[in-house]
Amino acid sequence: MVQERTLPEFKVEQTTLTKEEGLLLYEDMVLGRLFEDKCAEMYYRGKMFGFVHLYNGQEAVSTGVIKALRQNEDYVCSTYRDHVHALSAGVPARQVMAELFGKATGCSKGRGGSMHLFSAEHNLLGGYAFVAEGIPVATGAAFTTKYKREALGDASADRVSACFFGDGACNNGQFFECLNMAALWKLPILYVVENNKWAIGMAHERATSQPEIYKKASAFGMAGVEVDGMDVLAVRAVAQEAIARARAGEGPTLIEALTYRFRGHSLADPDELRSKEEKEFWFPKDPIKKLGAYLIEQNLADQEELSAIERKIQDEINEAVQFAESSPEPNPSELYRYIFAEDS
Numbered sequence: 001m002v003q004e005r006t007l008p009e010f011k012v013e014q015t016t017l018t019k020e021e022g023l024l025l026y027e028d029m030v031l032g033r034l035f036e037d038k039c040a041e042m043y044y045r046g047k048m049f050g051f052v053h054l055y056n057g058q059e060a061v062s063t064g065v066i067k068a069l070r071q072n073e074d075y076v077c078s079t080y081r082d083h084v085h086a087l088s089a090g091v092p093a094r095q096v097m098a099e100l101f102g103k104a105t106g107c108s109k110g111r112g113g114s115m116h117l118f119s120a121e122h123n124l125l126g127g128y129a130f131v132a133e134g135i136p137v138a139t140g141a142a143f144t145t146k147y148k149r150e151a152l153g154d155a156s157a158d159r160v161s162a163c164f165f166g167d168g169a170c171n172n173g174q175f176f177e178c179l180n181m182a183a184l185w186k187l188p189i190l191y192v193v194e195n196n197k198w199a200i201g202m203a204h205e206r207a208t209s210q211p212e213i214y215k216k217a218s219a220f221g222m223a224g225v226e227v228d229g230m231d232v233l234a235v236r237a238v239a240q241e242a243i244a245r246a247r248a249g250e251g252p253t254l255i256e257a258l259t260y261r262f263r264g265h266s267l268a269d270p271d272e273l274r275s276k277e278e279k280e281f282w283f284p285k286d287p288i289k290k291l292g293a294y295l296i297e298q299n300l301a302d303q304e305e306l307s308a309i310e311r312k313i314q315d316e317i318n319e320a321v322q323f324a325e326s327s328p329e330p331n332p333s334e335l336y337r338y339i340f341a342e343d344s
Contacts, residue, residue: 168199
């Protein structure tokens with residue numbers, strides 16, 4: 001096993017968290033976890049097809065960043081591991097599940113499937129199957145905000161874009177080109193690297209000359225920060241600071257969240273490459289258990305409240321499956337719809 005990086009220490013006493021906020025974060029992470037568990041079940045039962053990449057273990061990154069944004073106002077751009085980003089952005093579980101089933105009621109009308117979730121209503125700019133493909137899209141959205149504010153004089157244009165991608169994307173050209181432009185133009189964007197140590201089957205340390213990705217920000221004069229991606233409160237604190245800077249016109253931030261996926265790269269991956277020792281190091285750092293323990297310890301919740309949330313979310317996901325199964329298939333007559341911009 002490669003020597004693990006020391007996770008950045010987060011002093012939780014320096015953050016403020018109300019009971020309402022704590023339960024919101026807990027519920028969102030539970031939603032992500034249980035939704036992905038149900039996806040695995042449905043995939044192996046033959047209800048889903050194609051590639052399905054699950055997010056188990058990384059929930060603190062999605063929840064910590066997206067729940068710090070303005071819901072339905074700020075932009076979120078994802079990757080092929082996009083289900084949980086969509087859920088955190090507010091896309092209803094039934095619409096996400098229906099999309100995974102390829103149904104017409106899905107958030108992408110059944111055209112996108114697992115890797116191409118999209119919702120204009122929730123400012124979810126899409127999931128992208130190609131590595132680093134979403135980085136230019138999110139950068140463009142951030143430029144739109146700045147252009148509206150500075151060139152068109154719209155003082156209310158202060159939206160922030162959050163762009164998620166993995167450690168493998170940080171060696172692609174789009175990463176360097178877009179960070180350069182974002183720094184030059186002080187774009188309101190967060191580049192969030194979900195460093196789960198593996199780009200499919202390639203270990204991060206074998207693929208890059210500088211494994212500490214956040215340090216690459218310095219080449220562009222950009223703020224760069226590493227954070228414990230298994231601690232939702234730490235991610236949230238870093239995100240809040242970066243969002244405030246972006247909204248104030250102070251430019252972008254590169255956030256490297258050190259995290260770990262609890263399953264293989266995709267549901268077709270037997271996960272034979274990662275060592276037993278590595279998994280034993282990361283599995284006890286479950287972000288949901290960590291937040292639950294903190295809420296109980298701080299008297300912000302008790303076990304029954306947390307269990308009630310889990311039961312509620314499980315019911316929501318079961319309903320989503322029923323909705324997806326009973327929804328119609330896309331009509332073959334509409335095969336060529338949604339390719340070009342339409343009036344309706």
